[in-house]
Amino acid sequence: MAANTALVVSAHSADFVWRAGGAIALHASKGWEVTVVCLSYGERGESAKLWRQPGMTLDRVKTDRQGEAERAASALGVHDIQFWDLGDYPLTLSQDSLFRLVDLYRAIHPKFVLTHSTRDPYNHDHPATTDFAQHARIVAQAHGHNPEQKVLGAPPVFLFEPHQPEQCAWTPNVILDITPVWDKKFAAIQCMAGQEHLWEYYTRVGLQRGVQGARNSERKMTYGEAYEAVFPHVVETLA
Amino acid sequence: MAANTALVVSAHSADFVWRAGGAIALHASKGWEVTVVCLSYGERGESAKLWRQPGMTLDRVKTDRQGEAERAASALGVHDIQFWDLGDYPLTLSQDSLFRLVDLYRAIHPKFVLTHSTRDPYNHDHPATTDFAQHARIVAQAHGHNPEQKVLGAPPVFLFEPHQPEQCAWTPNVILDITPVWDKKFAAIQCMAGQEHLWEYYTRVGLQRGVQGARNSERKMTYGEAYEAVFPHVVETLA
Amino acid sequence: MAANTALVVSAHSADFVWRAGGAIALHASKGWEVTVVCLSYGERGESAKLWRQPGMTLDRVKTDRQGEAERAASALGVHDIQFWDLGDYPLTLSQDSLFRLVDLYRAIHPKFVLTHSTRDPYNHDHPATTDFAQHARIVAQAHGHNPEQKVLGAPPVFLFEPHQPEQCAWTPNVILDITPVWDKKFAAIQCMAGQEHLWEYYTRVGLQRGVQGARNSERKMTYGEAYEAVFPHVVETLA
Amino acid sequence: MAANTALVVSAHSADFVWRAGGAIALHASKGWEVTVVCLSYGERGESAKLWRQPGMTLDRVKTDRQGEAERAASALGVHDIQFWDLGDYPLTLSQDSLFRLVDLYRAIHPKFVLTHSTRDPYNHDHPATTDFAQHARIVAQAHGHNPEQKVLGAPPVFLFEPHQPEQCAWTPNVILDITPVWDKKFAAIQCMAGQEHLWEYYTRVGLQRGVQGARNSERKMTYGEAYEAVFPHVVETLA
């Protein structure tokens, strides 16, 4: 039987770690095949530490960032990580890239999709990525696009926690208990040598969401990852 | 082993039928014990047809409304229906009533709570009921209130669909598939002889939410009931 | 044939002048009977200039404010002005007052209702008045309240422009052309001797809304009064 | 004397039927000349049933969709229907198309404009169409664009009801009574052979908006069509 699949669309090559590492590791640990698309390396805008090294070049930054991301993906149990190298700050998103993402949706038929918040005044690439990921999802549902293929269903989309949630009009309505896989997420975080200042920041985020998860349920949990679901949750029980 | 329990707090004695009949019947059919509190009979503000009968009195309206609600509750499989007779248009909510509802929370420890939307420009009693139900839930969590009792946990609260959703700033984020129990909900609806003009209206609501439920998932379903969850959903998987 | 009627519910005895004087004069000039209810005189919180007079007393403030309001009402062509003297800062609103306002709705069956914005961080009485006026409107629609009377229909409610609109989450969706009656509104404004600092302020408001009215239509107009309609506008043409 | 005119900008060739058929038929029945622009046929994304036929091609889908739309337009009394064939899923909107729409605004000087909601997480083409239609309206107001032509005034813009209103942050503030022309709208709906599953859905939408229209007024009406007005309504009376 085919494995369950999920798709993560990440603007830069580290976003999936900070923002969705728990969800990835958790589902991977249950046998899911999680595909991560990194639209860019964050080579210009999210690699400050590397650029402080003398003689640094764009290619070396990309190579280093790819290595970090691959090691993190491995720590999380990612099934497939793809680097599309579309440039960052700004990210350049063409119709060809859109159809490439549509092809990927059609190839893996993800059961859910993870991507960025729809607004972010601190980052122009993140909302652009979300719009792109949602647009591709809709095209993948179109019967007239490559009509010989099976169309995509309606996988739910969950939006990552942005760096400063309240400024991004992002409101979490799902908290995932990632306590069982925190060690894996933290191992992946530690692969991000270029952004060491964020390690503690996102550890604290995990702990705060853990406390809040416990507060919103009767579950014992220590680490959480929060998401905003875009679509209504269709259920067969309210429990 | 004790049955699972749920609590429905309804401003008037028919609200639980139109707005939550599917959820009640569905959980009852799985062995849940659902308690319904009707804070009033809707005797002044939601009984127009009865008042058109000559010689009608407030007491007769209440008696008729109670009968209708009891028959509907029976059709849905309600475990316990309580009529608090607090008056309607306006509903009068005292601290005594608040503590009475706290006692009920503590007595049944519901796994979830259903009540009205937080705003409604067409109805003053509905938002008042929600504020009251949420306030009681919070007091029931307080260790210093009747400290010898077990405090309430953190049951999720789901808000009913109001009559004109967009005017009430109510956004559904949960759609419950009530197809398996639609016959029971419709039987309960037909007990509401005094509001026959609403039978078709809420049948259409059920069908529209059914289409939308199917559209937001890959589930085949015909009838839906939509809710707005107040609190984040704490989960162990995103699937 | 009975005249058309309208109802204005004003927290303090000057609010109806600044905020709705144009609408009142305009409809009065067309033969409408406009009733104004002043829940208080604004005697404590909106009479700074009077209180600066030596030896001023609460009763003298009320008397002066009533005189001003009566003269303004006369300038506008108000049919009936009522002073309920419920106190201000804070306004005290009992169930008796609620039923008194219900009686008034039932007595005049207004074709539309004007009252304050639903939020105002600068004024506690204004939102309280709106909640009260809307609540009474709903009770007046209840068939079981004084069932021998004719119930109220569904008159639209328009919310006045508050002093600092953007801080009150008030968004105008109706702009009334009050150019033909500006002279009457300004005459009424000049009756408010105790708040002379506001004369120019509200003249400028009228001019700005006039420019905006012209900008949103092809109408030539100089003075406008803006409102937020609470309910959808039911129409037989979009022109 | 020149007839009154209106403009409908529809992303796909069926949208104007479901969403604005009543408004079109109603104004046409009063002698208005209504122009409908279909930016695409919805040939890829909204023609599932056609694509299930063996050997279907893009051209055949377009031809079928155009036929359906023309028959529907005829049933509604549309004055002019234009098919711009700009592609769908995604819709491709160039500056040339923008200026073409500006020309159309300048040619017909519509008294009002109908188009899609500004947000829709289920459809990428709908919000793009609205942005495009509003942008063209603004350019048509610019005195320096083809300065020899008469500039456009300020026709109001009304946004169609989207498929899942609450998810689109769309709030109706206008309900049009379409009872007198429902038979025409339903005849037009029945021309949409490719989307038969939506016939009942949009019939129920018409009935629900009809009930709500009656609830928000004292008008007897059975079928309604709801819109969100973008701009304030400039009026000479509040009645």
Place this chain on the structure above:
Amino acid sequence: MAANTALVVSAHSADFVWRAGGAIALHASKGWEVTVVCLSYGERGESAKLWRQPGMTLDRVKTDRQGEAERAASALGVHDIQFWDLGDYPLTLSQDSLFRLVDLYRAIHPKFVLTHSTRDPYNHDHPATTDFAQHARIVAQAHGHNPEQKVLGAPPVFLFEPHQPEQCAWTPNVILDITPVWDKKFAAIQCMAGQEHLWEYYTRVGLQRGVQGARNSERKMTYGEAYEAVFPHVVETLA
């Protein structure tokens, strides 16, 4: 010369520590006189640990909580701490209490006011406190209230960070650098023996707001405290 003054209105006797301890210590360290009003002890709803002790009584809880709060206040350099003992879960707010708070505003003429967020689905007392504190501020501005006293000016109001910010529709627009007084805030936090589980939580809050403060400026800072300003900031420079 009179010292500068500030007023903190806290629903329960620990809130001022977690939520405003930094602001209090910072201003106290500059010679400000900060007055803290604790409307209740949080004796019923926020003293779980104390209630787990055998034989605990309401009076003992209050005594313990008062002691903790006094020690914390001392650590922060609070000028005056008042315990109004109005009960919690629910908080009971009468007109007498309102006028008592008005008297306090008039007595100290605070330069700014700190209180809770305006919404909180987890806590009923917090929004009630804010409404009360803002209402009293407005009454204190009324010339007719105790006309022999000097009226209050327009001190800005800043809303504390609630426990789960995004669920409370609270958006920080001010971040205060509390790095210089963090040791005092942490000392005060440690006085709250009854809520030890929150020590680390609010330390992490301080660190996250510190990172965000640095991110939104070019200031080096480690600990921050975030607030939502209710009113526009009136300034003489944008720098």
Place this chain on the structure above:
Amino acid sequence: MAANTALVVSAHSADFVWRAGGAIALHASKGWEVTVVCLSYGERGESAKLWRQPGMTLDRVKTDRQGEAERAASALGVHDIQFWDLGDYPLTLSQDSLFRLVDLYRAIHPKFVLTHSTRDPYNHDHPATTDFAQHARIVAQAHGHNPEQKVLGAPPVFLFEPHQPEQCAWTPNVILDITPVWDKKFAAIQCMAGQEHLWEYYTRVGLQRGVQGARNSERKMTYGEAYEAVFPHVVETLA
């Protein structure tokens, strides 16, 4: 020592006068060097009066508009005004222009940035300008963009008051006292011969914001300019 600098990004060549003239003159009067970028002349969409002159051409409009803007800039004490001539209605914004603005950010390192509101249903160029100005600010913060240059810090961004604030979802949270430089702003306004109908409009805006500034503080002031700050204000005191 280098002067303080500020950057104003204006869609059309008059916007900086109406919307930010006070801020510019105020800071210039204190020795700041303010740079103004006019992305277009507003030659097509905001020059109605010029286009009414017989024989007018696009080039003459641009020349006239540049002259007006230069005289206004001079009256305000602008340090550097740049005309990028990118076209208006629609404004055309390429990646080259984006990098040009990034270069400017890097060249002057502004202490704050002024630009348009993020939404405006009356104007398509204004929100496009804001998105562009904010995007360039973010790219200017990227270490990998021209890595030999010093990266931009985090200058606050303040959004101008749009023509119809409430329709643009713009909420002022900063009011600048421009009383000391009103004469300069009014002199600059009078340079805008082509838009004389706006002189009084924006004078009244200045007076209304002046009254509101006084109302929100204890400052005596006559003229104000209101802004919406995009980012939280990082402070070392709340006074």
